[in-house]
Structure formats: C-alpha cells, structure tokens
Amino acid sequence: MRFGIRTLDELDVNGKTVLCRIDINQPVDRETGTLKSTARIEACVPTLKELSEKGAKLVLMAHQGSDIEYKNFYTTEPHSKVLTELLGKEVEFIPDVCGPAAIEKIKSLEPGEILLLDNVRFISEEQTLFEQKLQLSHEEQAKTLVVRKLAPLADYYVCDAFAAAHRDQPSLCGFEELLPSAMGRLFEKEYCVLSELMESPERPCTFVLGGSKIADAFMMMETVLGSGVADHILTGGVVANILLTATGADIGQGSVDFIYKSNYGEYIDKAKEIYAKYGDKIELPTDLAYTVNGERKEAKVGELPKDASATDIGAETAAAYQDCIRSSKTVFVNGPMGIFEEEPTEYGTKAVWDALGDTEAYTVVGGGDSITATNKYGKKDDISYICTGGGALIRFLTGEELPVVKALRHGSQIEA
8 A cells, every 4th residue: 555545556356346536627618519638538548548458347437527617517428539549449438427327337347348427516416516515524425326326336446536636525535435445546646746745855846836726825835835845936927916915016006906806805914924934935026017908018016007917927037937947956836927828928937837848857737727838838748747636736735635535545444
C-alpha cells in the first residue's frame, strides 16, 4: 500500500467485476454534443487499459458537468467514443446509471469488456446541491441508491478520479464502505507528485498563483508560506489585483469595481493579513496592462487611467517573473496572469508559460485554465507534470485531507 491506500498491484481482477470511478469531465458543446478537450480522458487510459488487459469486467462511472454549472451538464455518451479510440477497443455506452438496463448489462459483461454508464450526476444523490445540503457521512452514502444497486454486482472498487477527490459523493466515497478498494494509476501518480511537492521540493521553490479563484488561492498561499514550502509567490490575475488593493496601490477604478461586483471585497482584509505576514516572499506586479478600444496599453502600478481595468500583468513584471521561474528548481503554477483567451491580454500568461517551457526546474501545472494555457502555447511536452485536478489540487495543497483519500483508506482495509 502507498499512503495507506491499496494499489492496482494488490488486486487480482481476472474475471472479476470492477467498478471504476473516473473523472473525464470536460467542456462540452451542448449544441453539437462534442467535447472541447480530451485531456482528462487521455489521463485515465493507463488504468483502464491495465484493468481490461488483466481480464476485469470493467464498469466505468463518471460525471459530466453539474447541476450548478449547467452549461456542461451532459450525457457521457461522447466520452465513450473518445475512450474507444484511445484504448483501441470498444467502450460500450449505456444511457442508464443504476437502473434495470445498466444492471442487466453489467451482469452480462465478459472479461476484458468495458462499459461506460451515463452521467452519474443524473442521479439526485450525486448532485452538488445534494452533497452541499445534506452532507452525508460515508456510511450514509453507502445506503444511497447508486451504491445499493451497483455494489452487489462488483468484486472491487477502483477510484482513478483524483480531479474529483475533493467531492464527497456516493460514487466517490460510498462504495469504499462495502467493497475492497484501490486507487488507479492516475490517482496514485497525482497523489505522489503533489505529496513530494509539499514535503521535499528542490529549492528555490516558486508558486505562481493567478486567475480568479480567490478563496482557493489565498488558502493555498497561507499553507505553502506558513509551512515554508514556498520560497517565492508570483501573483497575477485577480489574485494580484486584490493583493495590490490591500497594499493601497491604485490599480484603476474599473479593477476595484470588478473586485466588489464579483463579491471578492471580503478578501481584501485577508490579503492584508497575508501580505503583512509574508510580504517578503510575495511578488506583486509593478506594471499592469489594460485595453482601450481593443488595443493593449501598459502603465506602472499607480499610474493607470482612473477608470481602467487591469486585465494582465505588464511586460516589466512578466520579464521579472520569467527570471524567477528560470532560476528556480521547483515551480508550481495555478491560474493565468490575465485574460489569456484574448490576444491583447495574453502577453503575461504566454510569458510565464514560455519560461516554464525552457526552465530546468521541475514544473507542475494544475487547474483547468492552466491546462488550457499549456495546450494553447504548445508546452504540454515541456511541463514536468500536468495535474488533472482543479478543486482537488487546491484542497490538497492547503493540507486538507480529501474525502476520497479518507474513503479509500477505509476501503483498502476490506479484505480483497
């Protein structure tokens, strides 16, 4: 076992039915039913290939979108086609999760065959609002519909969904109460990489934090600075704008209005506390970019036009960040430096990723926007490790034990 969790090496799956929870959630075009990315699907292929080749009757559970972010709430049927292509063997899809059709199909599986169930979040107990409102214990989750219907059909439960490991839902945490459980290869790899990053990074260790997920960024910042993991924090995006505002810097009224309209104003006091305590390790932009009629303009912090909205770091800051990244031995990145989807405001993000591509440091990139930037700038092969997790990654780096990790430790004690 690693970290008290059983690995695939400890399971004899030949001829056995294996329920495998994966995270293949991707942006989807609801009009055409096509996936805009296949990164997470590609990442789970080694586990699925190994289990199938070892003779498992493999049943895949996954979610697509959520009841809160409805734009990506969709069937997993397109994913079965991508998996079929990637694995070089059919991954059959069934438009059912735990009803009579799914149950009969699972019972008829032959060794090596793979079946993908429909979006588990079509079941109410798997929805985000259900999780947040009821907060069921893992023992209670084992009594929910999806677990009661599927667990009796299986010999083992395998979780390879590290990207969803921060969620506390039956398909992620309930089966481990009843079935011998193990982590898949992707889960194992991500857990090991991040554990090493937190426990013994080669120094200097630099964290680059940007984007607009403020609560997560500040939680992570406090943890890695308080524990001494990070030697430097480079900031961009709304994270930097809030810190600059907290220090009294003038970043343009448009930037300040955005902070308050987005309900981020409460984080200004938190930013003051963090900067007062760790300011010597936190790098803030010295210049910022804004746009006028679609054209990029730059100005020193404190010299932006009165109504300007800062949408990227400036060239001076970008160059300084590049130097820091190139002189580091370990670099972790979560979040872009600005609105990198648009050409006038992508300069800072592209500069950071260019430095990630040519630094000799061990580099880790995580989170949806960061993965998108990695692909956009063609740096996929230059990054040491790309973590599929977003929310799970952040929670892990704040030192919080993930619900799925706790559940897997329990399921690993059940005799296989």
